[in-house]
Amino acid sequence: xxxxxxxxxxxxxxxxxxxxxxxxxxxxxxxxxxxxxxxxxxxxxxxxxxxxxxxxxxxxxxxxxxxxxxxxxxxxxxxxxxxxxxxxxxxxxxxxxxxxxxxxxxxxxxxxxxxxxxxxxxxxxxxxxxxxxxxxxxxxxxxxxxxxxxxxxxxxxxxxx
Amino acid sequence: xxxxxxxxxxxxxxxxxxxxxxxxxxxxxxxxxxxxxxxxxxxxxxxxxxxxxxxxxxxxxxxxxxxxxxxxxxxxxxxxxxxxxxxxxxxxxxxxxxxxxxxxxxxxxxxxxxxxxxxxxxxxxxxxxxxxxxxxxxxxxxxxxxxxxxxxxxxxxxxxxxxxxxxxxxxxxxxxxxxxxxxxxxxxxxxxxxxxxxxxxxxxxxxxxxxxxxxxxxxxxxxxxxxxxxxxxxxxxxxxxxxxxxxxxxxxxxxxxxxxxxxxxxxxxxxxxxxxxxxxxxxxxxxxxxxxxxxxxxxxxxxxxxxxxxxxxxxxxxxxxxxxxxxxxxxxxxxxxxxxxxxxxxxxxxxxxxxxxxxxxxxxxxxxxxxxxxxxxxxxxxxxxxxxxxxxxxxxxxxxxxxxxxxxxxxxxxxxxxxxxxxxxxxxxxxxxxxxxxxxxxxxxxxxxxxxxxxxxxxxxxxxxxxxxxxxxxxxxxxxxxxxxxxxxxxxxxxxxxxxxxxxxxxxxxxxxxxxxxxxxxxxxxxxxxxxxxxxxxxxxxxxxxxxxxxxxxxxxxxxxxxxxxxxxxxxxxxxxxxxxxxxxxxxxxxxxxxxxxxxxxxxxxxxxxxxxxxxxxxxxxxxxxxxxxxxxxxxxxxxxxxxxxxxxxxxxxxxxxxxxxxxxxxxxxxxxxxxxxxxxxxxxxxxxxxxxxxxxxxxxxxxxx
Numbered sequence: 001x002x003x004x005x006x007x008x009x010x011x012x013x014x015x016x017x018x019x020x021x022x023x024x025x026x027x028x029x030x031x032x033x034x035x036x037x038x039x040x041x042x043x044x045x046x047x048x049x050x051x052x053x054x055x056x057x058x059x060x061x062x063x064x065x066x067x068x069x070x071x072x073x074x075x076x077x078x079x080x081x082x083x084x085x086x087x088x089x090x091x092x093x094x095x096x097x098x099x100x101x102x103x104x105x106x107x108x109x110x111x112x113x114x115x116x117x118x119x120x121x122x123x124x125x126x127x128x129x130x131x132x133x134x135x136x137x138x139x140x141x142x143x144x145x146x147x148x149x150x151x152x153x154x155x156x157x158x159x160x161x
Numbered sequence: 162x163x164x165x166x167x168x169x170x171x172x173x174x175x176x177x178x179x180x181x182x183x184x185x186x187x188x189x190x191x192x193x194x195x196x197x198x199x200x201x202x203x204x205x206x207x208x209x210x211x212x213x214x215x216x217x218x219x220x221x222x223x224x225x226x227x228x229x230x231x232x233x234x235x236x237x238x239x240x241x242x243x244x245x246x247x248x249x250x251x252x253x254x255x256x257x258x259x260x261x262x263x264x265x266x267x268x269x270x271x272x273x274x275x276x277x278x279x280x281x282x283x284x285x286x287x288x289x290x291x292x293x294x295x296x297x298x299x300x301x302x303x304x305x306x307x308x309x310x311x312x313x314x315x316x317x318x319x320x321x322x323x324x325x326x327x328x329x330x331x332x333x334x335x336x337x338x339x340x341x342x343x344x345x346x347x348x349x350x351x352x353x354x355x356x357x358x359x360x361x362x363x364x365x366x367x368x369x370x371x372x373x374x375x376x377x378x379x380x381x382x383x384x385x386x387x388x389x390x391x392x393x394x395x396x397x398x399x400x401x402x403x404x405x406x407x408x409x410x411x412x413x414x415x416x417x418x419x420x421x422x423x424x425x426x427x428x429x430x431x432x433x434x435x436x437x438x439x440x441x442x443x444x445x446x447x448x449x450x451x452x453x454x455x456x457x458x459x460x461x462x463x464x465x466x467x468x469x470x471x472x473x474x475x476x477x478x479x480x481x482x483x484x485x486x487x488x489x490x491x492x493x494x495x496x497x498x499x500x501x502x503x504x505x506x507x508x509x510x511x512x513x514x515x516x517x518x519x520x521x522x523x524x525x526x527x528x529x530x531x532x533x534x535x536x537x538x539x540x541x542x543x544x545x546x547x548x549x550x551x552x553x554x555x556x557x558x559x560x561x562x563x564x565x566x567x568x569x570x571x572x573x574x575x576x577x578x579x580x581x582x583x584x585x586x587x588x589x590x591x592x593x594x595x596x597x598x599x600x601x602x603x604x605x606x607x608x609x610x611x612x613x614x615x616x617x618x619x620x621x622x623x624x625x626x627x628x629x630x631x632x633x634x635x636x637x638x639x640x641x642x643x644x645x646x647x648x649x650x651x652x653x654x655x656x657x658x659x660x661x662x663x664x665x666x667x668x669x670x671x672x673x674x675x676x677x678x679x680x681x682x683x684x685x686x687x688x689x690x691x692x693x694x695x696x697x698x699x700x701x702x703x704x705x706x707x708x709x710x711x712x713x714x715x716x717x718x719x720x721x722x723x724x725x726x727x728x729x730x731x732x733x734x735x736x737x738x739x740x741x742x743x744x745x746x747x748x749x750x751x752x753x754x755x756x757x758x759x760x761x762x763x764x765x766x767x768x769x770x771x772x773x774x775x776x777x778x779x780x781x782x783x784x785x786x787x788x789x790x791x792x793x794x795x796x797x798x799x800x801x802x803x804x805x806x807x808x809x810x811x812x813x814x815x816x817x818x819x820x821x822x823x824x825x826x827x828x829x830x831x832x833x834x835x836x837x838x839x840x841x842x843x844x845x846x847x848x849x850x851x852x853x854x855x856x857x858x859x860x861x862x863x864x865x866x867x
Contacts, residue, residue, distance in 0.1 A: 043469060138807075
């Protein structure tokens with residue numbers, strides 16, 4: 001006698017998806033394992049590192065401590081939804097231009113937080129960027145380049161909104 | 162008369178992997194495959210090695226594909242560690258590519274009926290002065306590279322370099338920032354299932370009882386496995402495996418005994434140690450004497466704390482194991498896994514797939530064995546196993562706590578006449594495949610457990626706990642003693658820089674303490690004691706960069722300090738100046754660094770490594786210490802083990818001193834010691850408070866100032 005499975009539908013990168021997992025499953029595992037959004041990365045499972053950040057109805061949230069039932073009916077954007085290898089988002093391009101990665105594991109979550117941040121802060125100072133990214137851990141020490149990349153992206157996004 | 166000739170010496174890892182086709186293949190389709198045995202761990206090594214091959218073969222970077230390391234194909238280059246990949250692998254590739262180019266040119270000369278001198282190469286197309294041409298791709302055949310390197314071909318001179326030394330873009334970053342599967346954590350294969358392990362609460366805990374049955378019937382659970390104290394679950398879905406892991410952990414009853422040392426590195430001073438004098442010059446310093454200056458420095462255990470908990474995928478099929486792992490040493494891992502699994506080495510195929518940055522020996526190897534142990538119970542199904550964050554924080558091997566005691570005397574002229582340093586530490590390596598027994602975690606918990614291999618030190622001159630313990634300053638009289646404490650009560654192994662962080666911290670803080678006694682500026686005091694021109698050059702360069710002012714007192718707001726070392730006494734030279742302020746905590750505002758690692762292969766990759774090393778080292782020094790009590794490692798997450806945050810990073814400025822005619826040296830680890838000392842020296846400059854115990858936390862600073 002298993003738990004009764006409710007039909008939950010979430011919208012991820014523009015497509016509706018009927019969730020297979022149980023209601024209390026963290027969104028992280030649904031995105032990675034049902035939708036193959038592997039750019040959403042497991043780091044801590046308790047919302048402390050930012051590696052699993054996604055955008056839910058316009059807000060950057062950590063998908064590891066968000067149950068899938070809590071986002072039923074909501075619109076979710078993952079790193080795969082904002083750009084691609086062939087057509088990167090200005091933030092992704094800025095990370096490439098600034099070579100703002102060592103291992104790169106933290107980068108996808110940071111890019112999504114930065115995207116939401118830049119929508120409200122088109123002219124950010126370095127300190128504001130650092131503050132905005134303070135929920136993310138980068139263990140390789142690439143912070144300085146990441147801040148530069150976000151600055152560079154802000155500039156480009158102002159020119160071509 | 163026959164004599165046994167020792168093989169001709171060849172550069173780097175080519176010495177032990179002597180065939181050209183182990184390293185390179187040239188394909189008629191118009192590209193080259195290179196096969197490094199070293200692996201990418203976020204340090205950009207594959208990009209740098211590719212530049213070396215492109216340079217020697219006169220190819221565009223895009224013509225070169227990289228086969229990541231796999232035991233069936235790749236040369237055995239041991240472990241990717243010690244900032245040695247440019248030295249070991251880079252020098253091998255340079256020689257191989259130079260020889261391959263010569264082979265191709267001589268074949269082209271025959272083909273075109275020209276002399277080799279008449280030929281030039283551009284992106285794989287060989288042209289003669291008369292205008293005839295033939296490509297590498299047309300000339301290649303299977304047998305061409307099936308020969309030993311001769312060591313005869315001469316690589317290009319530095320003046321000819323057009324790719325080496327440039328800031329070639331990293332080949333892996335576009336995929337990583339667009340969410341393309343890049344890590345072993347991202348791999349998926351048909352029918353793949355998910356494993357998790359149930360850990361004991363402490364290293365030596367005994368399993369009293371566990372009822373596996375309720376876990377077996379949980380949704381999605383395929384198997385629950387017990388072998389001694391090794392408990393694992395496999396489920397169809399990842400979240401189901403995690404729920405089963407939690408249930409199993411709740412079901413297991415353990416008995417525990419306190420086995421951990423006091424929460425202070427000084428327990429090492431009282432422990433039984435293997436003591437060894439590692440350097441002796443002139444007279445031994447006798448004590449006690451009023452003129453002897455003494456100090457004692459220490460550091461707690463540190464964690465690698467990779468952002469991604471360790472992960473592996475294993476498949477067991479027809480008596481053979483295939484493993485995908487982010488291990489730094491696929492061949493040593495294979496050797497040790499074969500022993501524990503009871504099979505021959507050729508029954509284990511190990512593929513390297515990137516993980517997140519590891520900075521040394523973390524859980525990567527352990528999780529590979531654990532995945533294989535679970536896969537053995539489910540032939541034909543790939544098992545993906547990832548540690549949870551709390552497992553990584555409790556079970557990875559840490560970097561040993563250390564204590565260093567220094568003593569010295571000064572002459573009336575302010576010169577150091579006698580120098581002594583004693584270092585206490587556990588060993589800094591327990592990597593797999595290096596000694597008797599096993600170093601893979603799960604093997605110690607099986608019904609028939611494997612003997613725990615020794616935690617030891619790599620030998621000098623690189624060294625482990627004694628890495629950088631011998632100063633490169635020139636003292637007429639010196640004695641350095643290493644006290645290695647065997648059998649660490651807290652699992653220990655290699656972390657970026659090994660013992661050098663503490664040893665350089667001790668030497669460079671003590672240099673400042675002695676400079677103060679000698680009424681001498683710290684920068685001048687160092688220059689007074691070092692003749693090596695490259696050492697002097699980085700110290701002078703960093704002083705210039707930071708506009709260092711001799712004997713200038715602090716303005717009460719900021720303090721400045723210097724730190725210097727030549728990593729491993731034979732690798733890169735690094736000099737740093739730190740600028741700090743005191744608010745609620747110690748804040749590092751600026752770091753200036755002057756760096757000489759010989760010939761630069763990729764200037765931006767090098768800067769990226771140095772910046773990263775500096776920022777990570779600031780984190781080590783200000784914040785990091787492994788938390789434990791008498792029984793357990795007590796840290797489970799990033800609140801328990803905080804690291805440097807975006808709002809706390811210093812502004813880092815780096816000056817690279819290129820030495821294109823000198824060998825390229827490793828760069829990744831040499832930052833750790835100089836940064837540590839520069840920060841403590843800057844705190845002293847600011848506050849007059851000398852802190853000798855890392856980390857330099859608010860509590861320690863307040864206590865010292867009170």
